[in-house]
Amino acid sequence: xxxxxxxxxxxxxxxxxxxxxxxxxxxxxxxxxxxxxxxxxxxxxxxxxxxxxxxxxxxxxxxxxxxxxxxxxxxxxxxxxxxxxxxxxxxxxxxxxxxxxxxxxxxxxxxxxxxxxxxxxxxxxxxxxxxxxxxxxxxxxxxxxxxxxxxxxxxxxxxxxxxxxxxxxxxxxxxxxxxxxxxxxxxxxxxxxxxxxxxxxxxxxxxxxxxxxxxxxxxxxxxxxxxxxxxxxxxxxxxxxxxxxxxxxxxxxxxxxxxxxxxxxxxxxxxxxxxxxxxxxxxxxxxxxxxxxxxxxxxxxxxxxxxxxxxxxxxxxxxxxxxxxxxxxxxxxxxxxxxxxxxxxxxxxxxxxxxxxxxxxxxxxxxxxxxxxxxxxxxxxxxxxxxxxxxxxxxxxxxxxxxxxxxxxxxxxxxxxxxxxxxxxxxxxxxxxxxxxxxxxxxxxxxxxxxxxxxxxxxxxxxxxxxxxx
Ligand SMILES: Cc1cc2nc3c(=O)[nH]c(=O)nc-3n(C[C@H](O)[C@H](O)[C@H](O)COP(=O)(O)OP(=O)(O)OC[C@H]3O[C@@H](n4cnc5c(N)ncnc54)[C@H](O)[C@@H]3O)c2cc1C
Numbered sequence: 001x002x003x004x005x006x007x008x009x010x011x012x013x014x015x016x017x018x019x020x021x022x023x024x025x026x027x028x029x030x031x032x033x034x035x036x037x038x039x040x041x042x043x044x045x046x047x048x049x050x051x052x053x054x055x056x057x058x059x060x061x062x063x064x065x066x067x068x069x070x071x072x073x074x075x076x077x078x079x080x081x082x083x084x085x086x087x088x089x090x091x092x093x094x095x096x097x098x099x100x101x102x103x104x105x106x107x108x109x110x111x112x113x114x115x116x117x118x119x120x121x122x123x124x125x126x127x128x129x130x131x132x133x134x135x136x137x138x139x140x141x142x143x144x145x146x147x148x149x150x151x152x153x154x155x156x157x158x159x160x161x162x163x164x165x166x167x168x169x170x171x172x173x174x175x176x177x178x179x180x181x182x183x184x185x186x187x188x189x190x191x192x193x194x195x196x197x198x199x200x201x202x203x204x205x206x207x208x209x210x211x212x213x214x215x216x217x218x219x220x221x222x223x224x225x226x227x228x229x230x231x232x233x234x235x236x237x238x239x240x241x242x243x244x245x246x247x248x249x250x251x252x253x254x255x256x257x258x259x260x261x262x263x264x265x266x267x268x269x270x271x272x273x274x275x276x277x278x279x280x281x282x283x284x285x286x287x288x289x290x291x292x293x294x295x296x297x298x299x300x301x302x303x304x305x306x307x308x309x310x311x312x313x314x315x316x317x318x319x320x321x322x323x324x325x326x327x328x329x330x331x332x333x334x335x336x337x338x339x340x341x342x343x344x345x346x347x348x349x350x351x352x353x354x355x356x357x358x359x360x361x362x363x364x365x366x367x368x369x370x371x372x373x374x375x376x377x378x379x380x381x382x383x384x385x386x387x388x389x390x391x392x393x394x395x396x397x398x399x400x401x402x403x404x405x406x407x408x409x410x411x412x413x414x415x416x417x418x419x420x421x422x423x424x425x426x427x428x429x430x431x432x433x434x435x436x437x438x439x440x441x442x443x444x445x446x447x448x449x450x451x452x453x454x455x456x457x458x459x460x461x462x463x464x465x466x467x468x469x470x
């Protein structure tokens with residue numbers, strides 16, 4: 001066998017599974033078709049870490065609860081931004097009050113502490129800037145925000161340092177059952193393995209001699225709604241400090257969350273495709289005086305509810321599938337990874353590695369260092385004293401480090417996401433070209449071979465003969 005275990009897909013689920021399994025004496029590879037892992041996570045790099053109190057599904061609630069507590073520990077260990085800021089769900093009509101009471105009762109039945117049903121006065125004590133006429137609130141002090149991309153990268157770096165082979169730019173085309181184990185065919189190779197952990201959520205590929213695998217699992221309860229996001233800048237005066245969710249009706253809610261860096265994110269879930277003007281009207285139902293000038297960016301995503309399946313019905317043959325999409329998939333990733341890892345280790349009767357390194361190599365964030373510390377780092381490497389992204393104070397040292405690390409960045413997007421450069425108010429107009437040059441130098445590539453994000457996104461199509469530098 002080429003590998004004991006093949007993990008298919010390098011999103012947050014694949015990376016967390018790779019990390020958990022790398023604690024054991026397995027020979028593991030992860031196959032990802034993109035240039036980078038966790039490429040599908042939103043560029044805002046802020047996710048809510050739920051606590052199991054909001055969902056009606058008991059299984060998801062359990063996974064969220066466990067995921068929340070594992071994630072806090074993991075983020076402390078790997079120095080990933082994680083802030084337990086608390087979330088307040090508010091309603092302004094009797095129907096909404098009934099729903100909050102049901103949620104509260106469920107949380108109590110599930111034994112989730114730190115969840116409180118509160119009156120309008122207490123709501124305004126917690127968040128005086130809420131604009132609506134609130135009747136009741138449900139406050140959970142357990143709910144947090146996390147930087148999901150940093151978490152996925154941390155999982156992957158530690159897994160890589162502990163021997164997991166990350167095979168990027170390889171697309172899985174076919175999975176075949178063998179008498180013992182599987183053959184996985186990619187666009188570049190054929191591998192045999194004992195166990196397949198398939199975390200690809202939607203893609204079409206062939207399984208078992210030409211039979212097309214049933215794609216994404218969609219439960220009866222699932223529904224897809226439009227989610228519009230407004231990224232609000234730090235100059236906005238009336239920002240909310242907690243995660244606030246205001247339910248307007250069965251199909252519409254507004255969510256406001258601080259990000260893990262600067263500014264805040266306002267999400268509007270509705271059934272129709274809303275314009276910027278519509279979104280501002282919705283947002284101002286919750287916030288005071290938000291206007292176009294406060295908006296740094298806007299984007300739209302599909303919102304998915306309750307459509308996940310963790311299928312280990314073929315575990316005896318060595319096949320596990322995690323499929324579907326869910327609004328809390330980042331939250332539950334650590335719980336899923338732990339659960340799958342325990343099952344696989346038991347099934348294969350495997351032992352823990354004695355020399356497992358549960359530590360991420362140090363990352364220096366120049367903007368977070370004090371003057372003395374910053375000077376010490378600059379004395380060691382003067383590139384930390386050269387600022388490339390002036391909006392977010394990102395130094396050349398940080399960019400070089402993010403390229404040279406295990407699973408280092410190979411695209412402009414990879415550098416931006418790992419370091420935070422290019423996400424300031426100039427949207428990268430100052431640093432983009434500098435990043436391209438550093439990537440070319442560090443990867444020993446021609447500047448014309450540097451890509452923004454994926455194979456077909458070359459930044460510079462060809463060279464103009466007269467100029468030596470770009
Ligand atoms: C609008 C929105 C808001 C969200 N907010 C939150 C939140 O606040 N909190 C939270 O907990 N969660 C949240 N989520 C959920 C979360 O962001 C995503 O669902 C999660 O990142 C998905 O991770 P994944 O590993 O399952 O899938 P993906 O990230 O899609 O990873 C799958 C990987 O498989 C790769 N792949 C696909 N096909 C192949 C192939 N044939 N061969 C090899 N590789 C392949 C893909 O390139 C991809 O990298 C939100 C989701 C959405 C859409």
